[in-house]
Amino acid sequence: MLAGAWFGYQGAVFALLAGAVQATLVAFSVLAARGKLDEPEAVVRERAELDAAIAAAEGEERALLEREKALDPIGHAPESGLGKARLAFGPFLALATLEYMLFHDNLLIGLFDALGVS
Secondary structure (H helix, E strand, C coil): CHHHHHHHHHHHHHHHHHHHHHHHHHHHHHHHHHCCCCCCHHHHHHHHHHHHHHHHCCHHHHHHHHHHHHHCCCCCCCCCCHHHCCCCCHHHHHHHHHHHHHHHHHHHHHHHHHHCCC
C-alpha cells in the first residue's frame, strides 16, 4: 500500500511482482545451496517457550495457551518441502519499492511503455 501511495498503481504493481520474483529467486538459491530453508532461531525459541508455558500451566490457563498456539501460524513447526517453507515477504516488498524509487525513471518507464502500461 505504501508503494501505491507514493508511486501510484504502477509502483504497487511493480513492488508486488518484483518482490515475488526476488523472493522466489532467493528461496531457490537458498534451497540449492543448503538443501532446506530453516526457520529463524527466534521463531524456534518462541515456539519452545510457548510449549514450556503450556506444559507448566494447568486448567483454564493451559486451555487458553493451547488455543493461542493453535491460532498462531508459527505455533507449529513447518512441514518439509519447498512449498511449505516460511519466508518473510516484507523485506522483498521493501527492496522492490526501493528499486522502483531509484530506477523507475531510467529502466522501468521503458518497461511499462513496452508492456503498454501507462
